[in-house]
Structures are given as structure tokens and as C-alpha cells.
Amino acid sequence: xxxKIINKQDLAKLIDGLISAGARTVAPVKVGQMHLFxxxxxxxxxxxxxxxxxxxxxxxxxxxxxxxxxxxxxKDSVKxxxxxxxxxxxxVFGLRPCDAAGPGILDALFAWDYEDKFWFNRREQxxxxxxxxxxxxxxxxxxxxxxxxxxxxxxxxxxLTLLDDGQRYFVEAPTGKGKKLVSEFPSLFxxxxxxxxxxxxSAGEKAKGLITRKxxxxxxxxxxxxxxxxxxxxxxxAKCIGCGACAFECPTCHCFxxxxxxxxxxxxxxxxxxxxxxxxFTLHASGHNPRNIQHKRYxxxxxxxxxxxxxxxxxxxxxxxxxxxxxxxxxxxxxEVLENIAAKAASGS
Amino acid sequence: MNSNGNQNIxxxxxxxxxxxxxxxxxxxxxxxxxxxxxxxxxxxxxVGQFGEFTVFGEGESTFDICNSPTQKEYNExxxxxxxxxxxxxxxxxxxxxxxxxxxxxxxxxxxKYKGSNMLFISGGIALPPVRCVIDYCLAKRSDYAGLxxxxxxxxxxxxxxxxxxxDWGSRPDVKLVTTVDPGGETPDWKGEVGFVPAxxxxxxxxxxxxYVVLIxxxxxxxxxxxxxxxxxxxxxxxxxxxxxxxxxGVGKCGRCNVGNVYVCKDGPVFTYSEILALPQEDI
Amino acid sequence: xxxxxxxxNEIRELAAKLLARGEVDVVIGYKPTALPxxxxxxxxxKPEDAREFVFNPxxxxxxxxxxxxxxxxxSAKDRIAIVAKGCDVKNIVALxxxxxxxxxxxxxxxxxxxxxxxxxxxxxxxxxxxxxDLDEKCRYCDVNTPRDYDYLIGEKIExxxxxxxxxxxxxxxxxKLSPRERWKFWEEHFKRCIxxxxxxxxxxxxYCNRCIVDKTMPRWIDPSSHARGNLAWNIIxxxxxxxxxxxxxxxERSCPMDIPLMLLNKKLERESEELFGYRSGYNPHDPIPxxxxxxxxxxxxxx
Numbered sequence: 023x024x025x026k027i028i029n030k031q032d033l034a035k036l037i038d039g040l041i042s043a044g045a046r047t048v049a050p051v052k053v054g055q056m057h058l059f060x061x062x063x064x065x066x067x068x069x070x071x072x073x074x075x076x077x078x079x080x081x082x083x084x085x086x087x088x089x090x091x092x093x094x095x096x097k098d099s100v101k102x103x104x105x106x107x108x109x110x111x112x113x114v115f116g117l118r119p120c121d122a123a124g125p126g127i128l129d130a131l132f133a134w135d136y137e138d139k140f141w142f143n144r145r146e147q148x149x150x151x152x153x154x155x156x157x158x159x160x161x162x163x164x165x166x167x168x169x170x171x172x173x174x175x176x177x178x179x180x181x182l183t184l185l186d187d188g189q190r191y192f193v194e195a196p197t198g199k200g201k202k203l204v205s206e207f208p209s210l211f212x213x214x215x216x217x218x219x220x221x222x223x224s225a226g227e228k229a230k231g232l233i234t235r236k237x238x239x240x241x242x243x244x245x246x247x248x249x250x251x252x253x254x255x256x257x258x259x260a261k262c263i264g265c266g267a268c269a270f271e272c273p274t275c276h277c278f279x280x281x282x283x284x285x286x287x288x289x290x291x292x293x294x295x296x297x298x299x300x301x302x303f304t305l306h307a308s309g310h311n312p313r314n315i316q317h318k319r320y321x322x323x324x325x326x327x328x329x330x331x332x333x334x335x336x337x338x339x340x341x342x343x344x345x346x347x348x349x350x351x352x353x354x355x356x357x358e359v360l361e362n363i364a365a366k367a368a369s370g371s
Numbered sequence: 372m373n374s375n376g377n378q379n380i381x382x383x384x385x386x387x388x389x390x391x392x393x394x395x396x397x398x399x400x401x402x403x404x405x406x407x408x409x410x411x412x413x414x415x416x417x418v419g420q421f422g423e424f425t426v427f428g429e430g431e432s433t434f435d436i437c438n439s440p441t442q443k444e445y446n447e448x449x450x451x452x453x454x455x456x457x458x459x460x461x462x463x464x465x466x467x468x469x470x471x472x473x474x475x476x477x478x479x480x481x482x483k484y485k486g487s488n489m490l491f492i493s494g495g496i497a498l499p500p501v502r503c504v505i506d507y508c509l510a511k512r513s514d515y516a517g518l519x520x521x522x523x524x525x526x527x528x529x530x531x532x533x534x535x536x537x538d539w540g541s542r543p544d545v546k547l548v549t550t551v552d553p554g555g556e557t558p559d560w561k562g563e564v565g566f567v568p569a570x571x572x573x574x575x576x577x578x579x580x581x582y583v584v585l586i587x588x589x590x591x592x593x594x595x596x597x598x599x600x601x602x603x604x605x606x607x608x609x610x611x612x613x614x615x616x617x618x619x620g621v622g623k624c625g626r627c628n629v630g631n632v633y634v635c636k637d638g639p640v641f642t643y644s645e646i647l648a649l650p651q652e653d654i
Numbered sequence: 655x656x657x658x659x660x661x662x663n664e665i666r667e668l669a670a671k672l673l674a675r676g677e678v679d680v681v682i683g684y685k686p687t688a689l690p691x692x693x694x695x696x697x698x699x700k701p702e703d704a705r706e707f708v709f710n711p712x713x714x715x716x717x718x719x720x721x722x723x724x725x726x727x728x729s730a731k732d733r734i735a736i737v738a739k740g741c742d743v744k745n746i747v748a749l750x751x752x753x754x755x756x757x758x759x760x761x762x763x764x765x766x767x768x769x770x771x772x773x774x775x776x777x778x779x780x781x782x783x784x785x786x787d788l789d790e791k792c793r794y795c796d797v798n799t800p801r802d803y804d805y806l807i808g809e810k811i812e813x814x815x816x817x818x819x820x821x822x823x824x825x826x827x828x829x830k831l832s833p834r835e836r837w838k839f840w841e842e843h844f845k846r847c848i849x850x851x852x853x854x855x856x857x858x859x860x861y862c863n864r865c866i867v868d869k870t871m872p873r874w875i876d877p878s879s880h881a882r883g884n885l886a887w888n889i890i891x892x893x894x895x896x897x898x899x900x901x902x903x904x905x906e907r908s909c910p911m912d913i914p915l916m917l918l919n920k921k922l923e924r925e926s927e928e929l930f931g932y933r934s935g936y937n938p939h940d941p942i943p944x945x946x947x948x949x950x951x952x953x954x955x956x957x
Contacts, residue, residue: 090379090381090382091379091381091382091383093427095427095428095468097467098466098467098468099468100385100427100468100470102382102383102385102470104379104382105379107377107379131622131623132623134621134622134623134636135621135622135636136380136621136622136623137380138380138381138623139377139378139379139380140379250630250650250652251650251652276623276625277624277625277626278618278619278623278624278625279618279624279626280381280430280431280618280619280624281430282427282428282429282430282431284427284428284429285428286428288427288428289427289428291381291425291431293381296624296625296626298625303626304615304616304626304653305616306453306616307432307453307454307455307456307457308453308454312615312629312652312653312654313653318652318653322628322653325630326625326628329631330628330630330631333631334631334633
């Protein structure tokens with residue numbers, strides 16, 4: 023893997039350079055008490071000494087609301103106006119390795135026989151720059167789903183690790199897109215020495231030590247396969263209130279809805295985020311709803327992430343970022359649910 | 372790999388309604404062709420596939436293409452008025468433009484059925500998705516052995532495709548049994564009176580060299596399955612089509628996901644043994 | 655043993671007793687979670703389940719939401735006991751006032767509360783939060799000792815809420831802004847709305863079986879998360895709570911995008927009090943202002 027060093031000033035210059043080059047440049051920005059990924063107009067807006075953005079960066083490939091076409095109509099005729107599916111070059115800075123893992127997990131779904139060009143055209147135009155974690159909390163469990171708070175190769179094009187001098191980032195370029203980014207601004211990236219590589223290694227170890235939550239998911243999928251009906255579901259998820267906070271912050275939740283917004287003369291159809299935990303997700307027009315009670319809806323969330331998606335696409339639909347647990351209004355901690363499942367699986371019940 | 376090039380898979384093509392038939396007080400059939408003639412020539416689909424139909428300004432809904440692909444002049448879908456889109460459809464008249472995406476989903480293995488007896492069992496608004504198979508078998512009549520159709524509705528009024536029933540009933544190479552729920556009959560009703568599963572049991576069809584296509588309301592399916600089980604039918608030879616709520620039709624939006632399948636892409640046609648492997652509560 | 659350990663023990667003992675005697679089918683309370691600084695709602699169906707119950711300043715969730723529509727698993731139980739702080743009791747009173755619950759079926763385990771931790775406050779759960787760590791609503795609390803209960807746990811205390819000026823400081827500031835500045839203020843906040851509906855789902859008084867946002871014939875609120883749809887949602891929700899909101903602050907706490915929803919709710923709360931002398935959640939027999947006609951009501955707006 024190509025490795026380099028970039029110092030803090032040069033990182034600012036890189037952001038500046040991309041902005042000048044006309045790229046949509048996104049970074050964590052402080053908004054009230056939170057950090058959110060937002061387009062920045064200057065490097066000064068970007069905040070890299072932070073924990074985790076409140077919303078995952080999936081919105082840069084899959085916006086919450088996206089017009090998919092518009093139309094005008096007269097009595098007997100309709101004209102469809104396609105939307106522009108060419109997207110601007112975008113570079114997103116400051117993801118954590120768990121965030122960077124999201125897109126690679128979802129590619130399989132969006133490419134399954136039919137390619138969602140909204141996703142892939144954006145994907146092609148977007149580069150992700152991740153950073154080794156400096157903070158973690160007890161909702162974090164990335165290392166239990168095969169990731170790591172310092173992993174360079176979870177999906178980012180460049181990965182930065184702040185070395186212990188607090189001034190220089192060790193740069194890894196796991197993808198061609200990342201290498202291109204380096205070659206586009208050659209003067210900003212300096213060669214990395216062996217001692218830099220060693221310093222990066224120890225910074226990585228320090229980051230790994232931040233993860234206190236360790237789950238054993240080895241038997242979870244198997245248990246889920248034979249326990250669609252189990253007392254656990256109601257016991258653990260009866261308290262779920264059925265909002266979309268977990269899904270909408272999740273880097274891997276991909277369910278969506280179509281909604282038309284129209285007047286008699288015309289309108290637009292939007293593709294909007296949706297969530298299996300919301301009560302009308304599976305409500306038929308006839309009034310029939312197979313998932314007619316909340317714990318069945320929450321069960322779908324767990325089943326989809328930790329069984330169905332693995333069976334279908336070979337990947338766990340979770341990066342262990344912990345956003346769903348942290349933001350749940352009633353503290354429905356996904357790690358607690360998985361711990362309970364793992365315990366049941368281990369005890370054979 | 373992908374079958375759509377750089378196309379927007381969520382953008383419909385325009386179709387025109389060329390005829391509308393009121394089947395029952397709340398069920399309508401729409402005959403349609405693409406607005407662009409080239410599309411009509413290029414269009415092909417398999418028996419049992421579905422489409423996403425747009426009423427512009429209202430939304431999009433999922434309906435089966437309920438004619439056989441052997442019928443080339445136009446295509447059909449049929450719907451009952453239950454929600455926003457179907458309510459708007461009830462007001463759509465011939466000449467108006469709708470949107471169509473498809474054909475999507477899997478199909479009935481009509482080639483595998485060749486040389487076998489076919490038993491079609493359906494109730495209420497579920498005759499249209501069965502009818503595409505019936506029509507196909509009739510169009511290729513010599514490929515199939517006996518054709519038996521059992522169709523029931525709550526009342527005589529609720530029977531759809533009355534004109535087709537008349538046609539099928541008059542054919543010597545089709546055995547048609549129609550029934551209405553007790554109390555749903557009229558003085559001149561000549562068919563059976565009773566629930567579909569009860570009539571099925573009375574008919575006592577042979578399982579020998581027979582495939583079953585069974586589509587109807589969940590309760591009808593459930594009890595009919597018990598009857599077919601009693602009669603010794605193999606669930607692997609019973610086919611049905613699931614009607615989960617769908618949005619995208621192409622396996623992305625997650626809405627129709629049940630167990631390990633995305634009904635829109637892995638289905639909607641399943642054998643009953645495949646259905647039994649899914650979490651029943653979620654269907 | 656700390657004060658909170660004693661309260662927790664009393665709750666456990668009472669809950670276990672109520673369940674053992676068959677007086678209730680379920681007790682709704684709080685239990686610990688692995689996440690520091692948090693607790694979670696819990697349901698005890700058997701006496702032994704009650705062993706998990708705790709009460710401390712991390713018990714921020716309002717439990718009365720489980721008494722209504724949203725939670726048929728719980729609310730369908732015939733006899734329910736619920737652990738309730740003073741603010742939670744206000745919601746129970748409001749639900750009683752709106753005929754959503756039958757008070758005689760519910761046993762309220764009132765808990766004297768000295769305040770819970772704020773969304774960004776720090777608290778170990780063993781002692782009271784420092785004043786700066788208190789939740790905003792607790793600074794103005796006048797119901798530290800619940801106004802209605804079947805059992806009371808903890809020593810009764812007098813409330814000493816901060817002044818109204820302080821409570822409405824930010825609202826007064828926003829009211830003085832020009833309409834354009836006010837618009838900009840709300841636009842900035844609402845543009846973050848992700849339409850997750852946590853505000854509504856967590857609200858005990860948002861109990862409609864079918865929310866207006868789900869109604870499609872006609873479509874009242876654009877479901878998409880854009881400026882128009884977000885504005886419509888947040889304003890209509892605030893209006894539906896006008897004169898009803900008890901100020902529990904659960905919507906603002908639950909909002910993953912930190913939209914200051916309580917500014918809207920409190921503004922309407924003040925209007926309701928000034929215009930009609932009505933404060934929701936205080937008396938189950940007060941006439942509801944928006945459901946009552948009085949000849950002397952201001953009808954200036956009818957033209």
C-alpha cells in the first residue's frame with residue numbers, strides 16, 4: 023500500500039486545493055453540540071478532533087430525499103423529465119473506519135442485477151478519506167464485526183492516522199482513487215519513513231484499545247436462523263418506539279420509499295429513506311400488516327442485518343458504529359441485543 | 372451483471388390505457404400499450420411477472436401482468452380499489468397515460484409444467500395472476516394435459532372475468548368449477564355454493580402428474596393447503612405468487628424482504644415448499 | 655446506601671409486591687444498561703423481573719408513552735403500574751384528561767425527583783447532577799413531588815423553580831427578532847430534520863392511531879425531507895400539541911438532530927396559559943381550551 027506523510031497545514035491545503043479545483047469538499051463541522059458532515063467552504067470549518075458525526079456519510083451516495091424524475095401532464099399526455107444523473111466530484115474527509123465500510127457493504131445490494139445509477143454514479147465521483155479513531159465509547163463495537171478503529175482498508179480511498187507528535191498524519195492509499203488524489207497534490211505529501219510506519223502502528227494499537235465492547239457474533243447468525251420466534255424479541259424490543267432514528271443515522275440501512283409530490287400539472291417522485299421499524303413500512307393498502315406489532319419490526323432490523331443480508335450478499339449489514347444505540351430515545355442498545363442472542367446461542371436455548 | 376446500462380431503473384416508461392373494464396363494483400381491468408410503438412415491439416415478459424404502474428400525481432403500485440405473453444396486441448393489469456393509487460386508477464379512462472416499469476420478478480415454470488395436468492385454484496381478486504398461466508396453457512393447449520380451474524368469490528357480484536369464465540366453461544378441454552360463499556349466490560346462480568377449500572375437497576382432484584397454481588387470500592391458501600395435503604399433493608408441486616408490499620420492484624428498497632428472499636426479485640412465484648421455509652408471520 | 659439506592663429498593667419491593675399479589679399485570683420502570691450515563695425502560699411481568707429496576711438521575715425517559723397507542727404489547731394489559739416522576743405524572747394526568755387512559759386501571763408509583771441529567775450533562779447516576787448538568791426542564795420544575803400518585807417513593811420536597819423570565823429567556827429573545835430573522839433561525843434548525851419522527855413516537859400525547867403525516871388522501875405533509883416537508887411536519891406537530899404539551903421535553907431530548915423543539919412547545923404552552931389560563935397536566939378536570947367554547951373568548955380573528 024502506498025504510504026505518505028501529510029502534516030496538518032498541508033491537509034488544510036489539500037482541502038483548500040480541492041475546493042479551488044471545484045470539488046465538493048465535505049468534512050465534519052461542529053453544529054451546536056454535534057458534528058455533521060457538511061460541505062466546507064474553507065479548511066477552517068473542518069473539525070478533525072472529534073468523535074463521530076451524528077449522521078453517517080451515506081447521504082453523500084444516497085441522500086435522504088432524492089428526486090428520481092419529474093413530469094408534467096395535460097389531460098391525455100404526460101411528459102417525463104429525467105433528472106441529471108451526473109454528479110459533482112466529491113471528497114469526504116474525516117470518516118471513521120466504520121463509516122468508510124458502509125458503501126462497500128451496500129454496493130452488492132445496489133448492483134444486484136439492476137444497478138442503481140444514483141448510487142454508482144455518485145460512488146464513482148466520490149472519494150472518502152478516513153481517519154483513525156481518537157475517541158470511542160461503549161456503544162462502539164466495530165472490532166466485533168471485523169473492522170478496527172485504525173483500519174485503512176475498510177473502504178476509504180485514503181486513510182490518515184495522526185502520529186503522536188500531534189502534527190503529522192500517516193497516509194495510506196488503499197485504492198487507485200486514493201493514489202490519484204495523492205498524485206494530484208504531490209507537494210503536500212511527504213515520504214514516510216520506517217519510524218513513521220512504526221509510529222502509525224503504535225497509534226493504531228492505541229486506537230484499538232479504545233474499543234471496550236467486544237461481542238462474540240460467531241453463533242448469532244445460526245441462532246437467528248432457527249429463532250424467528252423466540253421470547254427474546256418481545257422481551258428486548260417491546261420498548262422500541264418505532265421511530266427512524268436508528269435507521270436514518272445508520273451507515274448501512276438502505277431501505278427506501280417512493281413518494282410523489284404533485285399538483286394537477288405535474289410533479290416529482292422522490293426516493294426517501296425509510297425504516298423497517300416504522301409501523302407502516304409493510305402496511306398494505308388493504309389494511310393488512312404482516313409486521314403488526316413493534317417487536318416484529320425490530321426483529322426484522324436484526325434479522326436483516328445479521329442474517330438475511332449475510333446469506334444474500336455475504337456481508338454483515340452493520341459496521342458497529344453504535345449510532346443506533348447512542349441515539350435511540352429509549353436506549354435500545356443493539357450490542358445488548360446481540361449479547362443476549364450470543365448468550366442464548368452459547369447456552370443452546 | 373446489470374441489465375440496465377446507464378438507465379435510471381426507477382424511471383417509468385409511458386403507457387396508454389386503451390380499454391377499461393369494470394369487473395365488479397370495485398375491480399377494474401386496464402388494457403394498455405406503450406406510447407412509444409418501438410417499445411411495444413420490444414416488450415416481452417414471462418408468465419407471472421409483474422410491473423410497477425404509475426398514476427402520475429398519485430404514486431406507483433405493483434400489479435401482475437395478467438395476460439399471457441402470447442397475447443401481443445396489448446397487455447393487461449387488474450386491481451381492486453383499496454388505496455390512493457387504485458382509487459385514482461378507478462377514475463382513469465381509456466386514452467389516459469400511465470407509467471410502467473418492468474417486467475420484474477420471476478415466473479411460473481410453464482415449460483416444466485408441459486405434459487402435466489394443471490389444477491388452478493383461486494379466490495376473489497386473485498384470479499388475474501392465475502389467469503396469465505391459464506391463458507398461456509390455453510394458447511399452447513396441446514402442451515398440457517387436463518386443465519382444471521376452481522374459482523370462488525364472496526358473492527356472484529365479486530366474481531371477476533365473468534366473460535372469461537363463460538368462455539372457459541364452454542370449452543370441452545377445460546374443467547371449470549365456480550363457487551360463491553354461502554349467502555353470496557343469486558337465484559339464477561348455477562355454480563357451487565361453499566368456500567373454495569370445501570369445494571376443492573368435494574372435487575377430490577387427483578395428484579397424479581399434476582401441478583397446482585394456488586393464489587388467493589391468505590386464509591383460503593392456508594385451508595386449501597390443508598386439503599391438498601390430505602389429498603397427498605407435494606408442496607413442491609404447488610405454486611403460488613406472494614403479494615408483499617413492494618416499492619422498487621428491483622430488490623433495493625428492502626420493503627418486500629422476508630427471510631432470505633426479496634420477494635420482488637427472488638419471487639414473487641414460489642413453490643409452497645419454498646414458502647414454508649420462510650418466516651410465516653412476516654408474509 | 656445512597657438516596658437513589660433506597661429509592662430503587664423501594665421501587666423493586668413495591669413492584670414485586672404488586673405483581674406477586676396479582677394486583678397488576680405489568681410494572682413499567684427503569685433498568686440499567688451497559689451504556690454509561692443511561693438507563694432504559696423496562697417491563698416487569700413477574701415479581702423477579704422487578705429486581706432489575708433502578709431509579710436515579712439517569713432515568714430520563716418518559717414512561718407514560720407506553721400507556722397509549724404506540725405500545726399495544728404493554729397498553730393492552732389490563733392493570734398497569736408505572737414508575738413516574740413529577741413530569742411523567744403530568745403526562746398521565748393529560749392522558750387522563752383526554753380520555754386516553756382509565757386512571758383507575760393504573761397504579762402510579764410516584765417518585766420524588768430532584769432532577770435528571772440533561773442530554774449533554776454528566777452524571778454518574780449515584781448522586782444528583784450538578785446544576786449545570788441538569789436537564790433544562792428540571793430547572794423550572796414545580797412538580798419534584800408528583801401531584802398525583804397511588805404510592806409515593808422518596809421524601810416529599812418543595813419545588814423551587816427558577817424564574818419565568820429565565821425560563822422564557824430564549825423565547826423572549828426570539829420573539830424580539832424580525833420575522834425574517836426568526837424564519838432564518840427556524841430554517842437553520844429544520845433543515846437538519848431527518849424525518850425520523852422520534853419526536854412524535856416518543857411523545858406520550860402523540861397517540862393518534864394514524865398520524866397526519868401518514869395520511870395520503872389527501873397528502874397534508876410532504877413526507878420528503880426538504881425545506882417544505884420539514885417545516886410542515888414540525889409546525890403541524892407543534893400545533894397539534896398546543897395547549898396539550900406538558901413540557902416533558904422528550905421530543906427535544908430524542909431529536910437526533912438537536913432541533914430545539916421545546917422553544918415551539920413552550921411558546922404555545924405560554925399562549926395557552928395566558929389566553930385560557932390552562933396548564934396541561936395539572937388537573938384532570940380542567941376544561942381543555944381547544945375543546946371548549948366560551949362566549950367571552952376572543953373572536954377577533956373571525957372576519
